[in-house]
Amino acid sequence: MRFGRDVYRACHLIGLIAGLAWATQALAQTDPLPSWNDGPAKRAIVAFVNITTDTASPKFVPPAERIATFDNDGTLWAEQPMYFQLLFALDRVKALAPQHPEWKSKEPFASLLKGDVNKALAGGEKAIAEIVMVTHAGMTTEQFEGIVKDWIATAKHPKTGKLFTQMVYQPMLEVLAYLRAKGFKTFIVSGGGIEFMRPWTERVYRIPPEQVVGSSIKTKYEIRDGKPVLVRLPAIDFIDDKEGKPVGINSRIGRRPIAAFGNSDGDRQMLEWTQASGSGRLMMLVHHDDAAREWAYGPKSKIGTFSDSLMAEAKAQGWIVISMKHDWKKIFSFEP
Amino acid sequence: MRFGRDVYRACHLIGLIAGLAWATQALAQTDPLPSWNDGPAKRAIVAFVNITTDTASPKFVPPAERIATFDNDGTLWAEQPMYFQLLFALDRVKALAPQHPEWKSKEPFASLLKGDVNKALAGGEKAIAEIVMVTHAGMTTEQFEGIVKDWIATAKHPKTGKLFTQMVYQPMLEVLAYLRAKGFKTFIVSGGGIEFMRPWTERVYRIPPEQVVGSSIKTKYEIRDGKPVLVRLPAIDFIDDKEGKPVGINSRIGRRPIAAFGNSDGDRQMLEWTQASGSGRLMMLVHHDDAAREWAYGPKSKIGTFSDSLMAEAKAQGWIVISMKHDWKKIFSFEP
Numbered sequence: 001m002r003f004g005r006d007v008y009r010a011c012h013l014i015g016l017i018a019g020l021a022w023a024t025q026a027l028a029q030t031d032p033l034p035s036w037n038d039g040p041a042k043r044a045i046v047a048f049v050n051i052t053t054d055t056a057s058p059k060f061v062p063p064a065e066r067i068a069t070f071d072n073d074g075t076l077w078a079e080q081p082m083y084f085q086l087l088f089a090l091d092r093v094k095a096l097a098p099q100h101p102e103w104k105s106k107e108p109f110a111s112l113l114k115g116d117v118n119k120a121l122a123g124g125e126k127a128i129a130e131i132v133m134v135t136h137a138g139m140t141t142e143q144f145e146g147i148v149k150d151w152i153a154t155a156k157h158p159k160t161g162k163l164f165t166q167m168v169y170q171p172m173l174e175v176l177a178y179l180r181a182k183g184f185k186t187f188i189v190s191g192g193g194i195e196f197m198r199p200w201t202e203r204v205y206r207i208p209p210e211q212v213v214g215s216s217i218k219t220k221y222e223i224r225d226g227k228p229v230l231v232r233l234p235a236i237d238f239i240d241d242k243e244g245k246p247v248g249i250n251s252r253i254g255r256r257p258i259a260a261f262g263n264s265d266g267d268r269q270m271l272e273w274t275q276a277s278g279s280g281r282l283m284m285l286v287h288h289d290d291a292a293r294e295w296a297y298g299p300k301s302k303i304g305t306f307s308d309s310l311m312a313e314a315k316a317q318g319w320i321v322i323s324m325k326h327d328w329k330k331i332f333s334f335e336p
Numbered sequence: 337m338r339f340g341r342d343v344y345r346a347c348h349l350i351g352l353i354a355g356l357a358w359a360t361q362a363l364a365q366t367d368p369l370p371s372w373n374d375g376p377a378k379r380a381i382v383a384f385v386n387i388t389t390d391t392a393s394p395k396f397v398p399p400a401e402r403i404a405t406f407d408n409d410g411t412l413w414a415e416q417p418m419y420f421q422l423l424f425a426l427d428r429v430k431a432l433a434p435q436h437p438e439w440k441s442k443e444p445f446a447s448l449l450k451g452d453v454n455k456a457l458a459g460g461e462k463a464i465a466e467i468v469m470v471t472h473a474g475m476t477t478e479q480f481e482g483i484v485k486d487w488i489a490t491a492k493h494p495k496t497g498k499l500f501t502q503m504v505y506q507p508m509l510e511v512l513a514y515l516r517a518k519g520f521k522t523f524i525v526s527g528g529g530i531e532f533m534r535p536w537t538e539r540v541y542r543i544p545p546e547q548v549v550g551s552s553i554k555t556k557y558e559i560r561d562g563k564p565v566l567v568r569l570p571a572i573d574f575i576d577d578k579e580g581k582p583v584g585i586n587s588r589i590g591r592r593p594i595a596a597f598g599n600s601d602g603d604r605q606m607l608e609w610t611q612a613s614g615s616g617r618l619m620m621l622v623h624h625d626d627a628a629r630e631w632a633y634g635p636k637s638k639i640g641t642f643s644d645s646l647m648a649e650a651k652a653q654g655w656i657v658i659s660m661k662h663d664w665k666k667i668f669s670f671e672p
């Protein structure tokens with residue numbers, strides 16, 4: 001049995017190598033969330049993953065049903081001094097101004113072109129809608145994708161000077177990767193424009209276009225010069241915010257999430273919908289309470305409002321509020 | 337170097353076993369489409385898969401972009417004597433009739449309840465819309481899912497006496513499995529109701545709810561007895577047919593398909609949209625030309641119209657028309 005013994009020995013060796021590889025991997029995996037401080041938020045994530053992925057757990061969830069949804073603005077990337085998509089729209093107004101001499105005397109464009117953003121946005125939702133429509137509609141989906149790609153590759157954040165895709169939260173990138181490693185399918189469910197996000201979410205978050213749910217405008221199929229195109233129309237199709245989030249989740253995903261992450265009143269219904277999908281669910285809210293490293297805002301902020309009533313509901317329902325100040329060791333990946 | 341040589345020998349042995357396993361697998365894989373007769377349709381599918389998945393091919397497509405879309409009615413399952421969803425609606429009218437005494441004297445319900453389906457549907461789209469709304473709206477999404485699941489588990493096809501989920505085309509199940517084995521993501525893009533399909537597409541086609549695109553009615557988020565629900569409203573949200581198919585693909589998937597399968601004029605724009613996404617694309621149309629084993633219908637059929645102009649476009653564009661009679665060895669999996 002010399003051959004047999006040597007085969008055994010050889011296999012043992014192979015086993016040893018495999019074992020070492022495993023140990024190295026296990027070591028690397030001991031902390032899947034290195035940018036999180038030890039605390040209730042981090043522990044809640046790990047505990048949730050354990051109870052839903054351990055086949056022996058009474059709260060085990062089959063891989064196909066492991067749906068996790070993430071708001072984008074203020075949850076995966078920053079949203080100050082204003083939604084980045086609005087900064088994109090303002091840049092577009094400037095770029096398009098030469099073709100629109102009438103904007104010089106027409107609000108909200110006139111103020112905007114004079115550099116007075118506050119005055120331009122004083123018109124509220126109507127002003128914003130006007131800006132969005134002239135900058136987001138009237139071209140094909142392919143043309144719009146190209147415009148977004150160009151902007152996202154070059155435009156810089158007004159405060160940090162970083163690319164907007166660098167303004168993503170390192171701890172949340174770790175949550176995304178951790179969940180996916182445990183068989184979860186990660187989705188964005190954002191009030192932001194779906195076609196503003198899709199050109200870069202795969203590269204930045206590893207979330208493919210088909211897993212992005214967002215607000216949208218209508219499109220129309222046309223043949224132009226013998227080639228089919230989808231033309232973006234100046235008409236709202238769907239607003240994926242507040243009550244719209246469960247509606248969007250149902251219509252686009254067709255399954256109830258078992259984990260949901262948000263940061264504002266716009267995410268309340270998504271978290272309620274997730275919680276009601278069964279027991280052993282994870283609902284989390286990022287709280288912007290770190291003026292030194294990011295921004296501190298909440299109940300009185302126009303952008304990313306985290307109202308007192310949301311805080312009360314979080315407490316009553318057992319949703320976990322993530323303190324950026326205390327729970328996050330690092331906020332942006334570009335930090336040392 | 338005795339140890340080294342024996343390790344080599346052992347590894348050789350392991351390699352041999354692995355090789356055998358591979359050969360067995362390869363043998364099993366020699367024909368991924370056993371229910372297809374050898375012919376231009378089958379060869380086109382295999383050739384397409386080879387050129388898009390071979391890294392050495394100039395038409396190689398990365399796995400993330402391997403999107404294949406399938407119409408449902410008449411492409412994956414049968415659609416005669418009428419769309420199965422309409423048969424479902426008719427059954428629902430009968431089930432709901434006791435709660436609606438007024439239907440006895442109100443069309444289209446009166447004729448329907450007397451068993452005169454033709455007269456009931458004589459009112460055309462308006463009559464159908466009325467039937468769909470009373471049977472598909474006015475309940476929560478969870479309630480509707482339960483109704484569909486009960487019906488699909490028990491209702492029988494009026495001609496074959498089989499469950500509707502048995503009325504699926506075996507050759508198409510093989511195409512779905514073959515494409516997925518080659519790294520494709522398979523989507524349904526159907527004019528049918530999305531929430532009529534999702535409760536069973538995973539079990540029957542291995543297509544999960546999040547990969548089903550279809551027509552939909554509006555829903556509304558509400559808290560009922562302290563529990564969040566989505567209520568189905570009697571209002572059209574989206575019609576995923578004809579020009580709507582590229583619109584739905586863009587809004588729900590966000591990527592251009594590289595393969596598309598349909599069977600009627602309703603699929604024309606989806607195939608055009610797919611073809612225009614690049615070279616080395618696969619566009620196929622199932623042609624119902626087998627009166628003996630299935631149904632033979634085409635240009636004059638109200639359901640699943642395959643017009644002469646579609647046939648002309650298919651020929652001009654090089655789309656492959658699948659003859660059920662000649663290309664399919666077997667149609668339904670229940671056949672011997």
